[in-house]
Amino acid sequence: MNFNLSEEQDMIRDSIARFVTENYELEQRNAVIAQEHGFSKEHWQNYAELGWLSIPFAEELGGFGGGPIESMVIMQEFGRGLVAEPYLATVLLFGGLLQDGANAELKGELIPKIIEGELQGAFAYHERQSRYELSDIAARACQKDGNWMLDGEKTVVLNGAAADKIIVAARTSGEQSDETGLTLFLVDGTADGLERVAFRMTDGSEAANIRLSGVVAEAVIGPVGAGMSLMTPAIDRARLAICAEALGAMDSLNNQTIEYCKNRKQFGVAIASFQALQHRMVDMFGAYENAKSLLYRAVCAADAGDDDAYRSLLALKVMTGRAGRLIGNEAIQMHGGMGVSDELAIGHYVKRLMVINTLFGDADYHQALFARLVNTPAAETGQATSARAA
Amino acid sequence: MDTRFSDADLAFRDEVREFFAHAWDNELRAKIGNGGSKKFREGYDEWQRRLYEKGWMAPGWPVEYGGVDWSVTQSLIFNSERARVGAPDKMPFGVVMLAPVLFNYGSEEQKARFLPRILKSEDWWCQGYSEPGAGSDLASLQTRAERVGDQYIVNGSKFWITYAQYADWIFCLVRTESTARKQEGISFLLIDMKSPGVTVRPIETLDGYHHLNEVFFEDVHVPAENLVGEEGKGWTYAKSLLVHERFSIAEVAESKRGLAELRELARAEVNGGKSLLDDPIFAKRLSGIEIDLMALEYTELRVMAALAEGARPGPESSLLKLQGTDIQQALQELSMDATAYYSGALQGELSNEAFGHDFVDTAQKLYFRGRAATIYGGSNEIQKNITARHVLGL
Numbered sequence: 001m002n003f004n005l006s007e008e009q010d011m012i013r014d015s016i017a018r019f020v021t022e023n024y025e026l027e028q029r030n031a032v033i034a035q036e037h038g039f040s041k042e043h044w045q046n047y048a049e050l051g052w053l054s055i056p057f058a059e060e061l062g063g064f065g066g067g068p069i070e071s072m073v074i075m076q077e078f079g080r081g082l083v084a085e086p087y088l089a090t091v092l093l094f095g096g097l098l099q100d101g102a103n104a105e106l107k108g109e110l111i112p113k114i115i116e117g118e119l120q121g122a123f124a125y126h127e128r129q130s131r132y133e134l135s136d137i138a139a140r141a142c143q144k145d146g147n148w149m150l151d152g153e154k155t156v157v158l159n160g161a162a163a164d165k166i167i168v169a170a171r172t173s174g175e176q177s178d179e180t181g182l183t184l185f186l187v188d189g190t191a192d193g194l195e196r197v198a199f200r201m202t203d204g205s206e207a208a209n210i211r212l213s214g215v216v217a218e219a220v221i222g223p224v225g226a227g228m229s230l231m232t233p234a235i236d237r238a239r240l241a242i243c244a245e246a247l248g249a250m251d252s253l254n255n256q257t258i259e260y261c262k263n264r265k266q267f268g269v270a271i272a273s274f275q276a277l278q279h280r281m282v283d284m285f286g287a288y289e290n291a292k293s294l295l296y297r298a299v300c301a302a303d304a305g306d307d308d309a310y311r312s313l314l315a316l317k318v319m320t321g322r323a324g325r326l327i328g329n330e331a332i333q334m335h336g337g338m339g340v341s342d343e344l345a346i347g348h349y350v351k352r353l354m355v356i357n358t359l360f361g362d363a364d365y366h367q368a369l370f371a372r373l374v375n376t377p378a379a380e381t382g383q384a385t386s387a388r389a390a
Numbered sequence: 391m392d393t394r395f396s397d398a399d400l401a402f403r404d405e406v407r408e409f410f411a412h413a414w415d416n417e418l419r420a421k422i423g424n425g426g427s428k429k430f431r432e433g434y435d436e437w438q439r440r441l442y443e444k445g446w447m448a449p450g451w452p453v454e455y456g457g458v459d460w461s462v463t464q465s466l467i468f469n470s471e472r473a474r475v476g477a478p479d480k481m482p483f484g485v486v487m488l489a490p491v492l493f494n495y496g497s498e499e500q501k502a503r504f505l506p507r508i509l510k511s512e513d514w515w516c517q518g519y520s521e522p523g524a525g526s527d528l529a530s531l532q533t534r535a536e537r538v539g540d541q542y543i544v545n546g547s548k549f550w551i552t553y554a555q556y557a558d559w560i561f562c563l564v565r566t567e568s569t570a571r572k573q574e575g576i577s578f579l580l581i582d583m584k585s586p587g588v589t590v591r592p593i594e595t596l597d598g599y600h601h602l603n604e605v606f607f608e609d610v611h612v613p614a615e616n617l618v619g620e621e622g623k624g625w626t627y628a629k630s631l632l633v634h635e636r637f638s639i640a641e642v643a644e645s646k647r648g649l650a651e652l653r654e655l656a657r658a659e660v661n662g663g664k665s666l667l668d669d670p671i672f673a674k675r676l677s678g679i680e681i682d683l684m685a686l687e688y689t690e691l692r693v694m695a696a697l698a699e700g701a702r703p704g705p706e707s708s709l710l711k712l713q714g715t716d717i718q719q720a721l722q723e724l725s726m727d728a729t730a731y732y733s734g735a736l737q738g739e740l741s742n743e744a745f746g747h748d749f750v751d752t753a754q755k756l757y758f759r760g761r762a763a764t765i766y767g768g769s770n771e772i773q774k775n776i777t778a779r780h781v782l783g784l
Contacts, residue, residue, distance in 0.1 A: 001393050001463045002699075003692050009391075069391055258782055278778035279771070285782060286713060289706040293688035294681070300393040315681040368670070371677035375653065375667050 003296055005073065013073045015050060020081030026345045032084050033204035037162035039085040048117030053091055057099060061111045068237070068302040072244040072295065079248025082348060084205060089159035090114060092241050093234060094121025097167050101184060101222030101230045110165065122163035124154035124210055125231065132361040134231060135179045139212065141170040148185055148217040153209065160208030161198035163189050168212070172225055182227035185217035192216070203352040236313060239360050240298060243320040246356045247295055249349050250288045250324060253331040256346060257281060260335055277334060284330050287323035294319045310388035314370040321363025324353035393691070399463050406471045413440040414477040422478060424599065424755065431514065431556045438480055438511040447509055448485055452493060455501070456509045462694040473643035474650075481553070484508040484515035488561050491578065491627045495619035500580070504559075518548040518562035518581070518605060519628070525550075526772050528563070529572040529625065533607060535564035535579055537614065537621075542566075542579060544587075544610040550766070554590045554603035557583050563628055566621045578624035580616040587611075596758035639767065640714030642687045648721045649680055656728050666728060675727075679720050686713050705781040712773045715763040722757040729753045 005013065023043065024032075032040045047053050055070050057063025064070070071092065078087060095114045098107055098121075113119035130136035139152025150170050160166065166187050174181025187194060193213040198206055222230045258281060261272035271277055298316040301309035328350035332339035335346055342348075357363060373388075395403070414437070421433025441447040449465060451457025460468070472479070480486070485508055492501050507513040524531040533546025544564060554560065560581050567575035581588070587610035593602040619627060653676065659666040666672050693707040764770045778784045 001461070001466070001691060001695050003391055003393075003695050005391060258784065262784070272784045275775070275778075278782075278784050279774040281782055281784065282712075282774040282777045285705075285777065286709050289689055289709055290682065290685035290713070293685040293692060293706070296391065296692070297393075297684060297688040300391060303391075304394045306394075312684065315684045318678075318681050319685060367674060367677050367681070370681065371670075371673035374677065374680060375657070375673060 005069070009069060009073050012052075012055070012070065013077055016052070016074060016077035017080070019046070019050075020077060020083065024081040024083060026348070029082055029084065029348070037159075037198075038200065038204055038206040039162075044085050045117050047085065047087075048115065052087075053117060054115040056091060056096065057111055057115060061099070061107060062115050063111070068240055068299045071237070071241050072299045075241045075244035076248040079245035079352075080252050082249065082252075082345070082352060086120065086159040086162065086205075088238060088241060088245075089123065090119070090121045090163075093123040093158070093238055094163070094165070094167055096237060097123060097184065097221060097230060097234050100234065102186070102219070106186070106219055106221075120159060120162045120164050122157050122159045122166045122208075123169075123234070124157040124160060124166050125169040125235075126156050127153060128155050132365045133177065134235060135182065135228060136177050137169055137171050137182055138176050139168070139170040141172050141183060141185060141217070148220065150185060150187065150212045150215045150217060153211050155209045156207045157210055158205070158207050160210055161196050161206055165189060165218075166210070167221055168210075168217075169227055169231060174225075179228050181225050182231070183224050184221040184227045184230060186219040186221055187212075187215055187217050191218075201355050203348070203355045205355070235360050236302075236310075239313060239317055240295075240302060242356045242359055243291070243295055243298070243316050246320045246324050246353055247288070247291055249353055249356075250291060250327045253327050253346065253349050253353075254281070254284050254288055256344075256349075257284065257331045257334050260338075264336075271334075280330055280334070284327050287326045291316075291319050291323040311370070311373060314366050314373065317361065317366040318363045318370060321357040321366070324357055325363075328353050395463065395467075399467060402464055403467045403471065406468055409444055409446075410471055410475045410477060413437075413444070414475050419476070424752070434478075434481060435511045435514075437478070441480065442510055447480065447511075448489070450486075451489060455489075455493065455505055462691065462698045465694065466691060469643040470646070473647040476647050479643075481514070483517050483552075483557075483561075484513060487517060487631055488515055490631060491561075491618060494630065495578075495623070495627050497615070497618075499615065500618065504580070513558045514553070514556050516551050516554045516557035516560050516583075516605075518551060518560040520550045521547060522549050526769055529576070531563055531565060531576065533562065533564050535566050535577060535612070537566065540614045542612045542614060542617070544579070544581065544607040544612055546607050548605045548607075550593070551590075551603045551605050552601050554583070554605050555592065555600065559583060560605065561618075563624050569622070573625040574622050576624040576628075577621045578618040578627045579612060580618065581607075581610065581612050585610050585612065596761065597755045599755065599759065601759075640686055640690050640710040641718060642683065642690055642714065645683050645714070645717050645721060646687075648718075648725075649676070649683060652676065652721060652725050652728060655725075659728060672724075672728070675720075675724050679717060679724065682713065682717050682720075686710070686717060689713070705777075708773065708777040708781050711767060712770055712777075715770070718763050719760050722753070722760040725753040726757050 032043070051064065052074065054062060055064045055066040055074065059065045074087070091114060095111060098110055110119060114121065125134065127136065127138060129138070139150065139154060141148050141150045150168060152170065154168060157166070166189055168185050168187055169182055170185060171181055172183045193215040195211045196208045198208045200206055258272070261277060261281070262270055264271050294312065294316040298309065298312040301312045331346050332350060335344065338344055339346055418433050418437050421427060421429035422437065423430070438447060445458055448457045449460045453459055489505060489508060492505060504513065508515070519528060521531050521533060533544065533548065535542040535544045548562065560583055562579045562581055563576050564579050565575050566577040569575035587608040589606040591604045591606070592600050593604060595602055653667065656666040656672060656676065661669055689706050690710060693703040693710065696703045
């Protein structure tokens with residue numbers, strides 16, 4: 001049993017850490033966020049050159065063949081630096097769905113473009129009424145004159161306005177909340193009948209609401225009517241990735257808080273000498289280590305294809321939300337007045353953690369799923385089960 | 391990064407299951423119980439003898455002293471299986487706490503005399519550290535050991551000594567010198583509990599069991615050869631123990647067992663026509679504990695993996711007792727809440743059937759015994775102080 005990174009994984013981590021140190025001071029980040037779509041095209045090109053955009057893709061497609069551990073390493077460093085580029089949306093979600101579901105020709109056409117930094121993507125699954133239920137989809141797709149035509153509205157599409165191509169989840173059969181009857185379609189961002197309204201999230205990242213009126217799809221991704229079979233693993237991978245990102249952010253918040261308390265003097269002494277504050281910083285440290293242990297647990301289980309992987313993933317998302325909130329609140333509190341100002345990086349990290357908690361289901365949502373999963377006796381053994389329901 | 395079981399690990403797991411299926415039975419379970427039964431020591435010694443006969447009494451001991459060299463994964467497998475069947479861990483005082491001090495600092499005579507008897511459960515040890523005036527501030531201990539010829543004369547008392555009523559021997563921190571720096575005058579002394587002048591007095595605790603005792607030393611003569619290592623080095627030896635205690639201090643296996651039991655109890659418990667397990671608030675509390683425990687399990691593995699590689703354990707090791715005991719207490723509290731107003735009932739002579747439930751006052755007893763977990767072995771406050779200073783650099 002070991003928790004070490006390989007040499008290659010270490011190298012990836014170090015190169016991203018170096019990049020972040022040189023390019024993501026708070027003012028630098030603010031300048032990036034201020035750009036169109038909330039990220040830097042120059043940085044994105046840089047990532048392409050450094051090979052980072054290729055990491056999760058198969059070698060036959062020009063990728064590095066990386067798995068959950070590589071994604072964890074990358075996202076953790078991005079989180080630590082509050083990196084704003086849409087790696088999650090374009091590479092992991094959009095690119096991951098293409099890799100899993102697109103036909104060979106389409107994969108061969110689009111994935112190299114992602115790797116070269118020439119293509120932005122997005123995955124549109126969420127709708128106004130869905131809250132956290134992935135299958136609650138009303139947007140419809142029907143066939144007309146040999147084409148698939150899409151109608152409906154998708155909301156909070158991450159990177160939706162910058163995307164050149166968008167994968168849209170729409171219903172081809174069944175009732176609104178059915179898990180069957182969903183299909184994934186590829187549409188062009190500038191297609192006729194597609195309207196995008198962009199907006200910023202609280203962490204500065206950009207999302208879009210997308211209205212589709214008779215939009216002709218360019219391709220079907222994966223099997224018709226069985227889109228969930230692609231969506232579920234893609235969203236699970238994304239959950240794992242943002243928990244890694246959150247861990248990096250939490251680590252940074254803890255370190256910033258300790259530094260601040262050591263330097264801040266009141267009543268003639270550094271406030272770091274007050275036992276009550278020390279103990280709270282220990283609690284923040286404990287919350288971080290819990291999230292880290294669960295991240296390693298979930299990543300290793302995913303990497304090994306363990307039965308326990310789903311249960312571990314649910315636990316991780318719960319812990320990330322709870323630890324993130326505790327650490328975020330305490331970090332602000334211990335910075336006193338400065339903690340509520342926009343001037344320090346603290347608030348920006350806290351906001352990113354808030355957004356992460358709401359992505360793909362918050363802590364409470366995951367905890368209810370977890371409880372239902374573990375309290376259901378497995379048919380044969382009578383013991384609680386830990387495997388995802390088929 | 392890899393946490394998978396190899397084929398050899400799976401074969402080991404089968405071996406462990408086979409062992410527990412034969413060696414851990416209801417008779418032992420009844421004798422050992424929760425520590426209150428008359429056959430407690432008898433049952434415990436028998437259990438440990440079965441472990442010894444299998445060669446599994448001392449994982450972590452050097453092989454030349456009778457230890458078995460398990461990998462981190464094997465330790466995990468053994469403890470997980472132990473949790474599943476509800477078998478207790480070894481009594482730690484001799485085999486886990488004293489033995490490493492003897493390996494590292496004891497004389498050859500002391501090793502030859504005491505280690506085999508620990509291994510075979512022929513001697514029961516207790517730990518003589520705390521005093522009425524020396525709890526968290528252990529270094530201020532006052533029990534004196536005065537060197538006279540080839541003996542030490544010991545005077546003083548020790549407090550909160552677990553299972554002193556069963557012990558044959560006690561390992562003590564005693565003051566051999568009054569020094570400017572308190573720690574430098576402390577020595578590590580082995581004392582025969584049958585020595586004249588040693589008195590044991592039970593301490594009554596909230597849970598109604600008898601675990602704890604006061605031990606009084608009145609002009610107790612201890613042969614000088616019972617000093618471990620050098621005079622004045624006792625504090626250093628005691629601190630070195632802390633690394634070895636880490637392996638089970640989080641009590642992950644016990645908490646896993648407790649969680650599984652509570653789940654089944656709640657499943658069978660009816661509340662408003664439905665299972666208590668379907669109550670969203672109960673389900674949330676139980677699942678919250680389970681998630682914390684899943685994290686702690688891997689924190690412990692991370693520490694063990696580092697130690698297995700010969701590296702220093704990472705900063706997360708300071709969290710094991712803190713988080714382990716918080717989880718234990720959360721489980722105990724939830725168990726009390728699950729057993730509702732029955733948890734207030736003292737069973738006395740009545741059977742479980744008279745109450746109509748299996749659990750009755752057990753939850754209450756375990757809850758009160760569990761209050762001590764955040765106090766002994768370094769209180770939560772001390773753990774946080776240590777973590778703040780040595781890990782966070784505050």
